Amino acid sequence: MTGYTMLRNGGVGNGGQTCMLRWSNRIRLTWLSFTLFIILVFFPLIAHYYLTTLDEADEAGKRIFGPRAGNELCEVKHVLDLCRIRESVSEELLQLEAKRQELNSEIAKLNLKIEACKKSIENAKQDLLQLKNVISQTEHSYKELMAQNQPKLSLPIRLLPEKDDAGLPPPKVIRGCRLHNCFDYSRCPLTSGFPVYVYDSDQFAFGSYLDPLVKQAFQATARANVYVTENADIACLYVILVGEIQEPVVLRPAELEKHLYSLPHWRTDGHNHVIINLSRKSDTQNLLYNISTGRAMVAQSTFYASQYRPGFDLVVSPLVHAMSEPNFMEIPPQVPVKRKYLFTFQGEKIESLRSSLQEARSFEEEMESDPPADYDDRIIATLKAVQDSKLDQVLVEFTCKNQPKPSLPTEWALCGEREDRLELLKLSTFALIITPGDPHLVISSGCATRLFEALEVGAVPVVLGEQVQLPYQDMLQWNEAALVVPKPRVTEVHFLLRSLSDSDLLAMRRQGRFLWETYFSTADSIFNTMLAMIRTRIQIPAAPIREEAAAEIPHRSGKAAGTDPNMADNGDLDLGPVETEPPYASPKYLRNFTLTVTDFYRSWNSAPGPFHLFPHTPFDPVLPSEAKFLGSGTGFRPIGGGAGGSGKEFQAALGGNVPREQFTVVMLTYEREEVLMNSLERLNGLPYLNKVVVVWNSPKLPSEDLLWPDIGVPIMVVRTEKNSLNNRFLPWNEIETEAILSIDDDAHLRHDEIMFGFRVWREARDRIVGFPGRYHAWDIPHQSWLYNSNYSCELSMVLTGAAFFHKVTSRWTFRCPGCPQALSHDDSHFHERHKCINFFVKVYGYMPLLYTQFRVDSVLFKTRLPHDKTKCFKFI
Numbered sequence: 001m002t003g004y005t006m007l008r009n010g011g012v013g014n015g016g017q018t019c020m021l022r023w024s025n026r027i028r029l030t031w032l033s034f035t036l037f038i039i040l041v042f043f044p045l046i047a048h049y050y051l052t053t054l055d056e057a058d059e060a061g062k063r064i065f066g067p068r069a070g071n072e073l074c075e076v077k078h079v080l081d082l083c084r085i086r087e088s089v090s091e092e093l094l095q096l097e098a099k100r101q102e103l104n105s106e107i108a109k110l111n112l113k114i115e116a117c118k119k120s121i122e123n124a125k126q127d128l129l130q131l132k133n134v135i136s137q138t139e140h141s142y143k144e145l146m147a148q149n150q151p152k153l154s155l156p157i158r159l160l161p162e163k164d165d166a167g168l169p170p171p172k173v174i175r176g177c178r179l180h181n182c183f184d185y186s187r188c189p190l191t192s193g194f195p196v197y198v199y200d201s202d203q204f205a206f207g208s209y210l211d212p213l214v215k216q217a218f219q220a221t222a223r224a225n226v227y228v229t230e231n232a233d234i235a236c237l238y239v240i241l242v243g244e245i246q247e248p249v250v251l252r253p254a255e256l257e258k259h260l261y262s263l264p265h266w267r268t269d270g271h272n273h274v275i276i277n278l279s280r281k282s283d284t285q286n287l288l289y290n291i292s293t294g295r296a297m298v299a300q301s302t303f304y305a306s307q308y309r310p311g312f313d314l315v316v317s318p319l320v321h322a323m324s325e326p327n328f329m330e331i332p333p334q335v336p337v338k339r340k341y342l343f344t345f346q347g348e349k350i351e352s353l354r355s356s357l358q359e360a361r362s363f364e365e366e367m368e369s370d371p372p373a374d375y376d377d378r379i380i381a382t383l384k385a386v387q388d389s390k391l392d393q394v395l396v397e398f399t400c401k402n403q404p405k406p407s408l409p410t411e412w413a414l415c416g417e418r419e420d421r422l423e424l425l426k427l428s429t430f431a432l433i434i435t436p437g438d439p440h441l442v443i444s445s446g447c448a449t450r451l452f453e454a455l456e457v458g459a460v461p462v463v464l465g466e467q468v469q470l471p472y473q474d475m476l477q478w479n480e481a482a483l484v485v486p487k488p489r490v491t492e493v494h495f496l497l498r499s500l501s502d503s504d505l506l507a508m509r510r511q512g513r514f515l516w517e518t519y520f521s522t523a524d525s526i527f528n529t530m531l532a533m534i535r536t537r538i539q540i541p542a543a544p545i546r547e548e549a550a551a552e553i554p555h556r557s558g559k560a561a562g563t564d565p566n567m568a569d570n571g572d573l574d575l576g577p578v579e580t581e582p583p584y585a586s587p588k589y590l591r592n593f594t595l596t597v598t599d600f601y602r603s604w605n606s607a608p609g610p611f612h613l614f615p616h617t618p619f620d621p622v623l624p625s626e627a628k629f630l631g632s633g634t635g636f637r638p639i640g641g642g643a644g645g646s647g648k649e650f651q652a653a654l655g656g657n658v659p660r661e662q663f664t665v666v667m668l669t670y671e672r673e674e675v676l677m678n679s680l681e682r683l684n685g686l687p688y689l690n691k692v693v694v695v696w697n698s699p700k701l702p703s704e705d706l707l708w709p710d711i712g713v714p715i716m717v718v719r720t721e722k723n724s725l726n727n728r729f730l731p732w733n734e735i736e737t738e739a740i741l742s743i744d745d746d747a748h749l750r751h752d753e754i755m756f757g758f759r760v761w762r763e764a765r766d767r768i769v770g771f772p773g774r775y776h777a778w779d780i781p782h783q784s785w786l787y788n789s790n791y792s793c794e795l796s797m798v799l800t801g802a803a804f805f806h807k808v809t810s811r812w813t814f815r816c817p818g819c820p821q822a823l824s825h826d827d828s829h830f831h832e833r834h835k836c837i838n839f840f841v842k843v844y845g846y847m848p849l850l851y852t853q854f855r856v857d858s859v860l861f862k863t864r865l866p867h868d869k870t871k872c873f874k875f876i
Contacts, residue, residue: 130687133652136652137637137660140637174292174294175306175307175309176309177309177312178312179311179312179538182271182295183271183272183295183538184271187235187236187272188237188272188538188540190539190541190593192234192236192540193227194227194236194237194531194540194543195227195228195231195234195235195236195237196225196228196229196235196236196237196238196239197228197229197231197232197235197237197238197265198222198228198239198240199238199239199240201215201219201240202215204259204262204263205259206242206251206255206256209245209246209251210242210243210244210245210246211244211245211246212246214243214278214319217523218241218276218278218523218527220523221524221527221528222527224524225531226543227531227535232264232265235265235272236272236540237272237273237274237531238263238265238272238273238274239273239274239276240260240263240273240274240275241276241278242256242260242275242276242277242287242288243276243277243278243279243287243300244277244278244279244280244281244319245279245287247281251287253289253290253291256288256291257291257292260275260291260293260296261294266294269294269295269296270295271294271295271296272295273296273297274296274297274299274314274534275288275293275298275299276299276316276530277299277301278300278301278316278318278319279318280301280318280320280445280449281445285300285302285318285408285445286300286302286303286304286408287300288300288307289304289307297312297313299313299316299530300314300315300316301315301316301317301318301443301444301445301448302445303441303443304440304441304442305439305440305442308442308443308469310469310474311474311537314472314530314533314534315448315469315470315471315472316471317452317471317519317520317526318448318449319523319526320418329843331456331458331513331845332426332457332458332845333458333846334458334509334510334513334844334845335845335846337429337502337505337506338502339426339427339428339429340393340427340428341393341394341395341428342392342393342428342429342430342497342498343395343396343462343497344395344396344425344427344430344431344432344459345383345395345396345397345432345434346396346397346414346415346421347397347400347404347412347414347434348398348400348404348415349376349398349412349413349437350407350409350410350411375437375490376434376437378487378490378491379434379464379487379490382490382491382493383396384396391494392498395424395428396432397415400413400416401415402416405446408438408444408446409436409438410436410437411436411437411438411441411447412436412446413446414446414449414450418453421453422453422457425454425456425457425459426457426458426459428459429459429505430459430460430461430483431453431454431459431460431461431462432462432493433447433450433451433454433461433463434464434465435447435463435464435465435467435468435487436465442467442468442469443468443470443471447463447468448471451463451471452516452520454512455512455513455515455516455520456516456521458509458513460505460508460509460512461481461482461483461512462485462493462497463482463483463484463485464485464487464493465486465487466484466485466486470482470484471519471520472519472529472533472604475601475610476515476519476604476605477601477605480507480508480511481508481511481512481515482508482512483496483497506846510846511605513845514607518609532609532611536604536610539593539596539597541592541593541595541596541613542610542612542613543612544612544614544615545612545613545614545731547732547733548730548733549733550693550716550718550732550733551718551719552716552717552734553696553701553702553717553718553719555702555706555715555717556706556707556708557707557708557709557710557715558707558708558710575651575687575751575752583662583691583713583736584660584661584690585690585736585737586615586616586662586736586737586738586739588615588616589613589615589616590616591617591620592613595613615807616738616807616808617806618765618766618806618808618809619766622657622658623657625657628642629642634659635660637653637654637659638655639652639653640653646865646869646870646871646872647860647869647870647871647873648870651872654688654759654762656759656762656763657762657763658762658765661737661739662688662689662690662739663689663690663739663740663741663758663804664689664690664691664692664737664739664740664741665683665689665691665692665693665740665741665743666693666695666735666740666741666742666743667679667692667693667694667695667744667745668695668697668725668727668728668742668744669694669695669696669697669698669745670697670723671698671700672745672746673703673706675745676694676745677706677708677709679743679745679746679747680694680708680709680711680715681709681711682748683711683713684709684711684712685712685751686711686751687751688755689712690713690737691714691716691734691735691736692713692715693716693718693734693735694716694717695720695727695728697720697723697724697727698723699723702717716734718732718734728742729742729800731807731808735807737807738765738806738807739758739761739762739806739807740804740805740806741754741757741802741803741804742800742801742802742803742805743801744801744802747801747802749771749802750875752873752874752876753771753876755873756858756873756876757803757804758804760804760856761804761805765806766806767805768798768803768805768809769798769803769804770798770800770802770803770804771798771799771803772798772799772801772802773795773799774787774789774795774797774798775788775792775794775795775797775851776788776797776837776849779834784834784838785834785837785838785847786834786837787834787836787837793853794852794853795851795852795855796849796850796852797849857876858871858873858876859872860872861873861876
């Protein structure tokens with residue numbers, strides 16, 4: 001109890017003191033907390049306020065707590081130290097920032113120098129690679145020159161024949177005259193140039209008998225001929241015109257023969273003479289039949305077998321257009337292929353067994369010879385049966401409505417006037433030509449007239465009678481333009497004509513048009529063809545084609561040309577050696593004599609014909625691949641030396657199937673000097689570039705102070721006579737390469753694009769290889785053609801504003817009548833293009849353009865390659 005009580009009392013007695021202590025402790029803690037709160041909150045705020053307003057106070061008020069008696073408080077000194085530290089740190093930070101910016105600027109400059117050094121290193125590598133390629137090409141050329149085992153050739157000395165040479169011994173029979181025994185080759189050396197002397201008919205008595213129109217046309221074409229000379233002593237050939245004789249003059253054979261033998265250069269037998277008779281009349285078409293012409297050649301449209309000397313005499317066309325040129329725009333179109341009539345024939349046979357023009361034969365000769373097989377009755381019956389069957393629409397008339405034209409015996413006379421016959425032939429798919437019934441009459445003027453009228457209007461000739469001797473038959477491949485059918489097959493003619501396809505018909509019609517226009521249409525073509533025939537027979541090359549003389553405009557060069565990376569970027573590949581030391585011109589006239597001897601069929605039967613010798617053509621034969629490694633490798637640059645390769649090896653050599661070559665840029669411009677200069681600068685460093693020819697189309701000369709860029713190759717500025725877009729196609733004599741890149745002055749082509757186009761053209765040398773394409777579209781409502789530049793999956797044209805073509809093929813252009821000089825300058829230029837393309841069709845007689853559905857990419861362009869191989873071109 002006591003313990004418990006003590007404990008209880010003790011607890012009660014001390015309890016009041018404990019409560020007071022606790023209360024006082026709580027008060028002190030509260031004040032302490034409050035004081036600490038004031039100190040921690042308000043003093044920082046007050047200090048912050050005065051510190052932030054320190055810089056705004058004036059000199060007298062810079063003291064934080066105001067002036068006091070005695071020295072400044074320690075707190076003020078501390079704050080000032082802090083301020084000084086702050087100012088010092090700020091100044092140092094500003095200095096560091098300035099240094100940092102300066103270092104950044106220096107780093108940027110150094111980076112630019114590094115990039116410039118890298119670029120210069122790359123350029124140096126490219127230049128080194130190009131130099132290596134040039135050195136390799138030069139070494140290759142040197143080895144080729146050293147390996148050549150060809151003797152130096154010089155022209156043979158020309159030996160002029162004696163003025164009064166006795167000539168060759170006469171042949172036993174005049175009918176046996178051929179070139180080897182009746183022609184004096186000594187007067188015609190290979191390098192003579194084929195001089196021709198033309199007698200002036202007015203200086204001889206028979207000249208007054210000639211038809212004035214024929215004589216005038218003949219003299220005009222002779223004066224303009226490149227082979228005609230006035231020096232008779234050096235002439236290879238002598239030409240005399242004896243017909244057509246004007247009516248009603250009748251020249252006796254003995255009188256004409258006397259005139260011929262009195263010619264000053266006849267030399268007893270008339271060797272190397274050509275006697276020309278261009279008569280169309282029946283009584284004078286075989287004017288020379290009973291005349292001894294000696295060793296002189298005879299050129300006329302009518303021959304009997306007894307007088308015609310194959311390989312020596314000439315079957316020529318009668319002169320239809322004496323002084324008037326044929327209007328090619330009035331020639332009917334060649335399509336549609338099938339016309340109203342399948343075939344037509346109009347004629348009347350003059351029944352006469354013999355005339356003064358026929359060869360007189362003895363009774364013994366009549367009995368020994370085979371009886372004449374006259375198929376004319378069978379022909380008439382067969383053709384009438386075809387007409388009556390009405391299986392096809394044909395027109396055959398064997399009796400003229402009016403008086404028939406005079407003709408030779410057994411010859412089918414012409415009916416009506418020439419204009420009427422042409423209108424009927426325009427409606428005919430085929431034109432029948434029935435040869436004379438006399439088998440000894442190998443060709444007559446009437447048959448020749450029917451042949452050339454059919455060719456003129458596009459009716460395919462069908463000659464019934466295989467014995468016929470067609471004009472220039474030993475050179476012209478008549479089977480490509482006409483059908484020659486033996487008369488016994490007349491019953492099969494209808495079947496034969498029906499069996500020909502449209503493509504074959506159009507090909508024959510097109511070839512017939514070419515033959516007529518080239519050889520028979522005008523007096524010029526007739527005379528030129530006669531000379532070309534004789535020249536080809538004696539194997540003398542044609543005269544070189546005349547090139548366009550370039551009138552150079554002087555200009556100053558010296559401006560350093562920059563390099564546009566967008567124009568020359570090809571990745572890591574070099575595009576080839578820049579062969580500028582010296583420029584390599586394409587070899588000229590390598591096939592002077594082989595063309596005349598081995599390739600005359602192609603030259604006579606395809607455009608442009610045999611009248612000129614070209615320095616080079618796109619049709620030269622190509623050697624087989626192994627020839628460039630086995631004895632014929634001169635000029636070839638095979639890829640990898642023949643081992644091939646990818647991009648690196650590909651760019652180091654041209655390769656291909658033809659020897660190395662360069663190309664010429666022809667740039668057309670008109671008063672855009674700044675644009676022109678920029679375009680020329682973009683050509684700097686272009687591989688395989690030989691020369692740049694700037695065609696200055698403006699009558700205003702370039703500025704005198706204009707400084708032209710130096711791009712490493714010559715720049716020739718050519719002045720033109722008139723402003724014409726066709727000036728880009730003229731064969732300027734300053735162009736020394738076969739390949740031409742025609743480009744507008746505002747065209748932008750990268751170097752790799754140009755090189756790719758050049759390599760593609762080398763494999764298609766007779767084509768235009770370019771970049772912008774267009775196509776011709778059929779205008780259904782108007783049944784005509786439209787020029788179209790919309791997006792299409794078919795193309796048929798390549799614009800020559802950026803295209804490669806051959807120098808020879810650039811010669812054949814035409815001017816669209818009525819079209820503006822520059823179509824794009826006209827508001828309705830698309831309408832003008834439509835009109836131009838339809839005029840183009842009118843000239844040809846059909847649409848010659850064909851569609852293509854593909855464009856060309858380089859090999860390996862889309863091929864995945866291993867890491868050690870590169871593409872031929874990066875972007876193409």
